[in-house]
Amino acid sequence: MFPKSLIVPKSQLLTITEDTTIQEVFDLFESKEADHIRTIPILDSTGHLFRGNIYRQHVYEYIARGGDTSKKATSIMRNSTKFIATSADFYELFFAIRDLPHIAVLDDSHHFVGVLTHSSLMDLLSQSWSLQRGGVSLAVQTKQEERGNLQQITRVITRYTNIESVLSIQNEKNEPKSVLFTLPLTADSPILRKIITKLERKRFQVQSVESLDEFV
Numbered sequence: 636m637f638p639k640s641l642i643v644p645k646s647q648l649l650t651i652t653e654d655t656t657i658q659e660v661f662d663l664f665e666s667k668e669a670d671h672i673r674t675i676p677i678l679d680s681t682g683h684l685f686r687g688n689i690y691r692q693h694v695y696e697y698i699a700r701g702g703d704t705s706k707k708a709t710s711i712m713r714n715s716t717k718f719i720a721t722s723a724d725f726y727e728l729f730f731a732i733r734d735l736p737h738i739a740v741l742d743d744s745h746h747f748v749g750v751l752t753h754s755s756l757m758d759l760l761s762q763s764w765s766l767q768r769g770g771v772s773l774a775v776q777t778k779q780e781e782r783g784n785l786q787q788i789t790r791v792i793t794r795y796t797n798i799e800s801v802l803s804i805q806n807e808k809n810e811p812k813s814v815l816f817t818l819p820l821t822a823d824s825p826i827l828r829k830i831i832t833k834l835e836r837k838r839f840q841v842q843s844v845e846s847l848d849e850f851v
Contacts, residue, residue: 637728637751639721641759642740644749650676651708653686657694658704664691673736677712678747685739685747687712714739721748732756771827773816774842775834784839785814791833792816795826813842822846 649669651660655677663669669691677686689708697711698704718739719731728751732738737750773792777784785801792798800817820827822844831841 637723637725638759641751641755642721642749643737643752643755645747648676648750650678650682650747651689652678652680652682653707653709654680655708656704657697657702657706657708657711660689660708661694661698661704664694676739676747676750677708683746685718685741685745687715688717688739689713719751729756770847771818771820771822771824772843772845772847773818773827773830774845775814775816776840776842777812777814778838784812787837788814788816788834788839791837792818792830794833795830796820817847 649663649672651663660675663675664672669675672691674688674690676688678684679686686709689712693711693713702711714735717731717735718741719728721740721742723731728738732751732753735753737752740748740751742748775788777788785803789798789801796818798816799819802815803812804815805812818827818830827844831844834841
């Protein structure tokens with residue numbers, strides 16, 4: 636499950652109801668209150684049920700085409716089926732939000748409780764990489780016969796230092812994986828050089844060493 640602290644609660648959001656007109660939404664987007672807002676959640680008339688989102692871009696495009704602004708905002712809303720439950724697992728959340736600026740979060744009664752933003756998810760991922768505790772990212776390519784590779788690599792590294800985080804990447808299904816280790820070392824550390832030498836002796840290819848100082 637994802638941390639509930641990531642949810643921006645409804646009380647802190649600008650929302651509209653299904654009775655709001657496109658003209659009223661346009662006026663809202665033009666106001667200082669919504670100056671930096673790209674999209675607004677639409678709720679039902681009770682203010683509890685999520686109906687969808689309305690985007691600044693779509694409102695402006697609709698008006699530019701001479702659309703009837705007395706129509707309800709729901710006529711040009713999007714994402715009516717894009718939401719997650721408060722009990723959603725991390726991967727469900729990740730794949731649901733990847734193309735959206737935010738996603739609606741609903742409770743067990745399907746009531747709108749708030750949104751989770753794309754930026755907050757990116758912050759969570761960056762925290763999982765332990766940038767605050769790590770000074771360097773070491774990318775190591777696994778061998779074709781993958782079983783036991785990670786164990787061998789970590790055994791070499793932990794002989795000299797701690798591992799703050801691990802991330803594996805595979806571009807193609809049948810290609811070897813690249814494993815990124817966040818280590819509490821500097822890029823010019825003699826210990827890091829010793830680790831690289833040991834890994835290469837065991838026929839592991841060190842693809843890159845990246846200093847993380849600029850990202851902290």
